[in-house]
Amino acid sequence: MKLFKDEPYGTTKLFFLSSAVWFVIGTLAGFIDATHLAAPELLGDIPWIVFGRIRPMHTNLVIFGFVGSALLGTAHYLVPTLVHTPLYSERLGKASLWIWNVAVIAGTATLSMAYSQGREYAEWIWPVDMAVLTALAMMFYNLLQTVVRRKEKILYVSTWYVFGGLVFTFFIYFFGNAVWNPGTGAITGMPDAILAWFYGHGVVGLFLTPLAVASAYYIIPIVSRSPLYSHTLSLVGFWTILMIYTHIGTHHLLQTPAPTWLKVIAISGSLGMLIPVATVLVNLWLTMRGRLGYLHADIGGKFIFAGLVWYLLTCIQGPLQSLPVVQRVTHLNNWVIAHAHLGVLGFSGTIALGSMYFILPRITGHSLYSRRLADVQYWLVLIGMAGFFTVLTAAGLIQGNGWLNGEVVYRLLPQIHVYMLLRVSIGILIVGAACIGLYNIVMTLRGERSVTETP
Amino acid sequence: MKMTPTLIIIGGAAIFAVVLLIVVILPWTTISEEPSEIFRPRTEIEQRGRVLYVKNGCTYCHTQFVRNIDWGLGAERIARSGDYIEDQPHLLGTERTGPDLSQEGGEHPDDWHLAHFVNPRYVRPESIMPSWGFLGIDNIRALIAYKQSLGFTMADYRVARQKHWKQKSIEAYEAGPDDNVKWLHERVPEPWRQLPNPYPTTAAGLQRGQRIYQGFCIGCHGPIGDGMGPAQPYLYPPPLNFTVLRDRGVSGGIFYYQIMNGITGTAMPYFKRELESEKIWDVGNYVAVTFIGQSDAGRPPRGIPAAYETQPEVRE
Numbered sequence: 001m002k003l004f005k006d007e008p009y010g011t012t013k014l015f016f017l018s019s020a021v022w023f024v025i026g027t028l029a030g031f032i033d034a035t036h037l038a039a040p041e042l043l044g045d046i047p048w049i050v051f052g053r054i055r056p057m058h059t060n061l062v063i064f065g066f067v068g069s070a071l072l073g074t075a076h077y078l079v080p081t082l083v084h085t086p087l088y089s090e091r092l093g094k095a096s097l098w099i100w101n102v103a104v105i106a107g108t109a110t111l112s113m114a115y116s117q118g119r120e121y122a123e124w125i126w127p128v129d130m131a132v133l134t135a136l137a138m139m140f141y142n143l144l145q146t147v148v149r150r151k152e153k154i155l156y157v158s159t160w161y162v163f164g165g166l167v168f169t170f171f172i173y174f175f176g177n178a179v180w181n182p183g184t185g186a187i188t189g190m191p192d193a194i195l196a197w198f199y200g201h202g203v204v205g206l207f208l209t210p211l212a213v214a215s216a217y218y219i220i221p222i223v224s225r226s227p228l229y230s231h232t233l234s235l236v237g238f239w240t241i242l243m244i245y246t247h248i249g250t251h252h253l254l255q256t257p258a259p260t261w262l263k264v265i266a267i268s269g270s271l272g273m274l275i276p277v278a279t280v281l282v283n284l285w286l287t288m289r290g291r292l293g294y295l296h297a298d299i300g301g302k303f304i305f306a307g308l309v310w311y312l313l314t315c316i317q318g319p320l321q322s323l324p325v326v327q328r329v330t331h332l333n334n335w336v337i338a339h340a341h342l343g344v345l346g347f348s349g350t351i352a353l354g355s356m357y358f359i360l361p362r363i364t365g366h367s368l369y370s371r372r373l374a375d376v377q378y379w380l381v382l383i384g385m386a387g388f389f390t391v392l393t394a395a396g397l398i399q400g401n402g403w404l405n406g407e408v409v410y411r412l413l414p415q416i417h418v419y420m421l422l423r424v425s426i427g428i429l430i431v432g433a434a435c436i437g438l439y440n441i442v443m444t445l446r447g448e449r450s451v452t453e454t455p
Numbered sequence: 456m457k458m459t460p461t462l463i464i465i466g467g468a469a470i471f472a473v474v475l476l477i478v479v480i481l482p483w484t485t486i487s488e489e490p491s492e493i494f495r496p497r498t499e500i501e502q503r504g505r506v507l508y509v510k511n512g513c514t515y516c517h518t519q520f521v522r523n524i525d526w527g528l529g530a531e532r533i534a535r536s537g538d539y540i541e542d543q544p545h546l547l548g549t550e551r552t553g554p555d556l557s558q559e560g561g562e563h564p565d566d567w568h569l570a571h572f573v574n575p576r577y578v579r580p581e582s583i584m585p586s587w588g589f590l591g592i593d594n595i596r597a598l599i600a601y602k603q604s605l606g607f608t609m610a611d612y613r614v615a616r617q618k619h620w621k622q623k624s625i626e627a628y629e630a631g632p633d634d635n636v637k638w639l640h641e642r643v644p645e646p647w648r649q650l651p652n653p654y655p656t657t658a659a660g661l662q663r664g665q666r667i668y669q670g671f672c673i674g675c676h677g678p679i680g681d682g683m684g685p686a687q688p689y690l691y692p693p694p695l696n697f698t699v700l701r702d703r704g705v706s707g708g709i710f711y712y713q714i715m716n717g718i719t720g721t722a723m724p725y726f727k728r729e730l731e732s733e734k735i736w737d738v739g740n741y742v743a744v745t746f747i748g749q750s751d752a753g754r755p756p757r758g759i760p761a762a763y764e765t766q767p768e769v770r771e
Contacts, residue, residue: 171475191479
């Protein structure tokens with residue numbers, strides 16, 4: 001594996017390695033976050049990991065570093081494979097990868113030095129934004145040139161999602177970070193809140209979701225040895241996610257003085273999200289129905305299946321909690337944090353891991369270093385995710401109901417303390433899973449094979 | 456439908472353009488930019504504090520909008536769009552790990568904020584906010600100026616009131632314990648001063664009072680009630696040493712009123728939003744019994760004993 005050399009699937013390999021590294025660092029940052037909330041004095045007063053700085057470091061690391069890198073690596077495998085044409089330029093691919101990684105490193109470092117734009121998931125400062133946009137544009141060009149030169153004329157649904165996702169991610173990142181305004185990366189007043197949540201919701205929903213769905217659409221039929229159930233459902237799912245997902249950011253602002261008509265659009269859109277979600281999941285479910293044995297025999301398929309179950313839960317919860325009557329209790333507390341983990345770690349993160357384990361043997365030419373370690377990681381992520389969800393939802397309900405009942409924030413802190421401790425303990429499982437994954441992926445890329453396992 | 460690269464890319468971009476127009480550009484151009492009735496521009500130091508607030512991620516734990524379902528800090532003012540016309544970036548926030556700050560200005564005097572920034576647990580023992588001493592005193596002064604501006608002209612009224620009573624309370628403190636206690640008691644309305652604690656001392660009540668004392672009072676008044684808690688070096692006038700209240704005519708009613716209402720101007724906040732009636736009586740009596748050694752709890756004049764009371768002497 002060479003850093004810049006032209007080799008088949010070199011870009012994908014390096015993206016996967018980056019993802020594995022960022023998974024460790026990103027979850028470690030989250031672990032420190034959780035520690036602050038359980039024991040604020042434990043780590044002393046270290047400025048560069050103080051809660052307000054390491055929290056955005058964590059969210060951006062897991063979105064762009066861990067899940068983003070894995071899914072972009074997957075896209076660089078899926079598209080060439082599906083159109084039976086080598087990637088247009090591995091050199092360009094690797095250059096875009098390095099710019100991407102420089103952005104993640106620079107974004108994380110500058111946040112720790114308190115250079116932040118202060119809007120969720122748009123915290124990275126202007127120079128880092130430029131690097132992200134450059135990398136996205138290079139990847140888009142590279143994949144587009146691959147498709148233009150394609151030998152297979154028909155484009156499979158995964159390719160649609162990759163291109164749809166890249167186009168939307170580029171524009172939403174561009175507008176969401178208000179890059180024409182480098183000083184603050186924001187516009188002014190309530191419109192800024194609206195723009196920030198158009199971005200904040202969209203960057204997860206239109207970057208991670210389409211790329212994760214693309215991967216599931218590719219891997220599920222292969223591992224379940226069954227053709228995709230319906231082309232029509234794929235079409236409906238693809239166009240409706242682009243049309244509907246983009247409208248719903250203002251459901252983060254239902255209790256603020258945002259315009260009522262916009263709130264109505266956001267709530268309707270959030271309920272409408274059931275259409276693309278249901279079509280994708282029904283389509284994939286009918287593809288793999290009766291074949292879960294095949295699916296779980298493959299470590300990649302197993303992760304992808306778990307990711308889709310989390311997707312179902314996320315997308316039942318999402319529309320429900322966009323209803324004002326539900327938000328009276330769930331807004332502004334740990335319930336929302338539980339939902340965020342469900343979407344990024346449970347759904348797209350688990351699919352990202354599954355994609356790496358599915359693709360790695362196919363691009364390295366040999367099997368994983370250890371299937372058993374990958375299985376251990378699977379269970380750690382599964383138990384950890386279920387644990388996060390339970391603990392954070394419970395804490396959120398205590399906060400939300402307490403506030404409605406007239407309890408002040410301070411009075412409820414001792415009541416959620418035990419949940420914050422549990423969250424730290426569960427965090428150990430996730431950090432452990434990340435370390436195991438890094439070891440497994442590094443050893444696989446080096447072409448090693450665990451001596452304790454016979455093929 | 457035949458899916459081609461052109462269709463996907465042009466179709467995607469077209470959808471993006473339409474949606475951007477509807478959900479961003481349209482509200483951006485139609486939201487009225489009229490300042491609300493409480494709005495005023497920020498001063499230079501307040502703006503500097505706001506930049507620090509953005510850079511250090513205060514917004515991850517503190518919202519800046521009050522909802523019509525809220526109680527607690529700032530609940531006197533429901534957020535309006537015109538409050539935010541100069542905010543870039545917006546700081547509405549998504550989490551309330553700490554309280555909403557949209558009306559924080561003037562809730563506390565500057566010295567309370569200084570102690571709180573150096574270590575929040577100095578004044579709020581159960582807080583999980585980080586300590587910000589590493590920012591340096593200049594930056595903390597700017598952050599305090601920003602916090603005192605939150606609420607605009609409503610905050611300005613409160614800040615002016617804090618300053619007025621700060622002056623008075625310092626004069627009283629510097630006049631010595633006799634005059635200070637007399638001044639403090641005279642700030643309490645007469646009927647409250649005459650009111651004994653209506654509930655007799657019980658062991659359980661003292662334990663409840665101790666729990667409240669540890670969660671709310673210990674940072675300033677200290678573990679032995681001598682006013683030498685960890686916040687003391689930052690506060691002036693300093694927290695009250697409860698022993699000076701001995702033989703100076705304190706009553707259960709005075710305790711209750713001052714815990715409920717606070718002593719504006721000093722670092723003593725009001726607790727009426729945080730503690731219900733029983734907790735206030737219990738912590739007041741805990742202080743009276745433990746640190747002063749004089750309590751009027753259960754003394755006449757009193758009405759019919761509450762149903763839970765079991766002390767034989769109140770059967771009469």
